[in-house]
Each structure stands twice: as C-alpha cells, then as structure tokens.
Amino acid sequence: MAKSLMIVDDSATMRKIIMRTVRMSGLEFERTEEAGNGVEALEKLSADPVDVVLCDINMPEMSGTEVVKKVREMPACADTKIIMVSTESSQELIDGLMADGANGYITKPFTPEKFQEKLSPLMN
C-alpha cells in the first residue's frame, strides 16, 4: 500500500485542489508533501523519497518533463511512481513522458474518479 504522496505544482491553489480531489477519491496516504516547483521537489525527494508523485508539467524554474528525468536518475526513488497532472494533452508529449519514466497521466480538468482509476493500480 502506498503511504506517501507528493504534489508538485507552482500554483498553491491547484495543490490544494489536487489534495482535496485525492481525498474525495477515497485514497488515503499516511504522509503528504507539497513542492512549488521542480527544484524544491527534487530537494525534498532526495531527503525523503515518497511512493507517489503527482507532477504538473508547465512550471517555472524546472518543467515537469525535467523533473521526471531527474527523479529517474535518483536511486532512492527507483520505486517512486510519477503521475503527470496537466492541461497538456498531446499524445506525443504523453508518449515522451512515459518513455522518460512517468507512470501515468491525468488531464486537467479532473474528477476524483480519475484519480481513483489512475492511482489505485499503483498503490498495491
């Protein structure tokens, strides 16, 4: 069972909305973290890895695409699942992210059911 979750998004409001939607989906995590950009996310992950990362793509300082590549270079995060959460929906971009090591993709706008569908298989 996955026990820890990190939400990476430059919008504090969107981080709250994602957290609320995850709770509404019925999924439970013992520990939740937030990061406002990719650099902060990598710093937190290197100190204390999590089981699941929900990551935006279009962010200042470091894009979500770059975050995926960097996390996959971190041995401590070898088992961390990365789900991208973004308004971007081009298949080419999604394929590229999956090739780089992302484990799934959720398009904004989203519903609690979508989080349930994408996260549940990763939590066992």
Add this chain to the structure above:
Amino acid sequence: MIDEICFSTALLEGAQEVFETMVFMDLEECSEAELQIEGDSLLGSITFSNAIEGCLAIRCDLSCAKVIAVNMLGLDPAEEISDEEIYDAIGEITNMVMGSVKSRAATETGELQVSIPTVVRGQNIANSLGDRASNVVVKASADEEHLIEFSFLYRDSDG
C-alpha cells in the same frame, strides 16, 4: 484564417467542461450581448503561439471570482479567502480552459505552445493584439447569477 465559429464553439464547450468539473457551476451562453461586467474585474490571460498566436482570457467581477475560488477549493462561503488564492484560482481556470480549447481546436490550429497564466485587476480591462487580430467573445452566466466573459484573441503568426 480559421473559422471564428470553430473557436466560439470550442471556447464555450471548453469553459463549460472546466466549470462543471472543477467549479461545480453550470455555464449558459448569454444571448444578451449588451450585458456588461460592471466595476472592478479580474482578467485571467494565457498566451499561445505556433500557426496562430494570441491569448485566451477570462473576465469576471470580484464577487464572481470569489465564488469560483471558494468552489474550487471546497470552502464554506463564509470562510476567509485571500486575494492571492482568488487570483491563483482564476489563473488556474484560465489555464484549464485554454487546455480544453486547445485540444478541441487542435485539428484546425495544430499544436499550440502556451504560457503560464497571468491575472490582473482593473476596470474595463481587455487584451489587444493590433489591427490584424480576430477576437471571439463568449458571454456566459454561471448558475444564472454571475456574468463571465471568455475571449479568444488571435492572428496568423508572422513566421
């Protein structure tokens, strides 16, 4: 130049999808074109570029912006909410409507690169792109109570 009706439909349908899913409000297009947003308003904008360039914008008055933010965050209407949270919510809604419009119009526009959204406050504020631009405007009422203006301002790219 791409048909304006294409963007008008994409704008309304994209906005309806986002508002129903994330703001829990029903949007209906207003037939009364003369309806105006009075007083101070928030304008959320996001630029795009590729075969066409321009910006998508959402404008509403302050009370409507607050309702949008409260609904998105799942707060009680009586709860305190900061201006920063309201601006952030309008920026995120703008971003999501752009994403929704982008995927609906992709066949006509090709892949568009988009910026990070910005939000400003003022009276009678609007974006401008010069004489060669086309502007598609959709006015909608949210829950039959609030007026929201969506605009898609664009022109063919020089390059």
